Amino acid sequence: MERTFEEALRNRRSYYRLTDKSPVSDGTIKEVISHALEFVPSAFNSRSTRIVLLLGEHHKKLWEITLDRLKKVTPAEFFPRTEKKVASSFASAYGTILFFEDMEVIEKLQKDFPTYAAAFPSYSDQTSAMHQLAIWTRLEDLGFGASLQHYNPLIDKDVAEQWEINPKWRLISQMPFGIPEDTPGEKETGPMDHRFLVFE
Numbered sequence: 001m002e003r004t005f006e007e008a009l010r011n012r013r014s015y016y017r018l019t020d021k022s023p024v025s026d027g028t029i030k031e032v033i034s035h036a037l038e039f040v041p042s043a044f045n046s047r048s049t050r051i052v053l054l055l056g057e058h059h060k061k062l063w064e065i066t067l068d069r070l071k072k073v074t075p076a077e078f079f080p081r082t083e084k085k086v087a088s089s090f091a092s093a094y095g096t097i098l099f100f101e102d103m104e105v106i107e108k109l110q111k112d113f114p115t116y117a118a119a120f121p122s123y124s125d126q127t128s129a130m131h132q133l134a135i136w137t138r139l140e141d142l143g144f145g146a147s148l149q150h151y152n153p154l155i156d157k158d159v160a161e162q163w164e165i166n167p168k169w170r171l172i173s174q175m176p177f178g179i180p181e182d183t184p185g186e187k188e189t190g191p192m193d194h195r196f197l198v199f200e
Helices: 005-011 026-039 056-073 079-091 103-112 114-142 156-162
Strands: 049-055 095-102 169-180
Touching: 005 114, 026 049, 026 114, 049 056, 049 114, 056 079, 056 095, 056 156, 056 169, 079 169, 095 103, 095 114, 103 114, 114 169, 156 169
Parallel strands: none
Antiparallel strands: 049 095, 095 169
């Protein structure tokens, strides 16, 4: 369903009960990601964001890796709850988008623009965040539910080895997506008076 930009932002939510169904073709999902990579801005026009789309067995493998790692660091009495959350909220989804930043690009910018060298990692995170929001909002608009997860650095090494990821790519986040099984509660936005200042 096509919405205005304001409507799409308002309706974007975190969904934690996802099914392995899709309202669109895999080709459409790829187009959404490609469009974001082409048109979302980046600091110094760095185009440092890298994305890996995992579907089918690749998607399931990611969450097997995650559970395996979590089992090694989670107290035994708490692991069943963790396992249930991963199974019903992430592994159950249709696919997962992995967001990376290419540190080779960032390191070159630091060398070329030494005055801003210390700031480039922060700029990189901002670039990734813009891609995440753009893709998340567009997926919502297509009828998907999604959430943003951060199991890095716990899974970084295994992910890099499993999919032969460039070692210079830094994993930022994971976005499982699928058709949602439930509706989230009301979104709390809070007052604006301490977050938005205007001087006229």
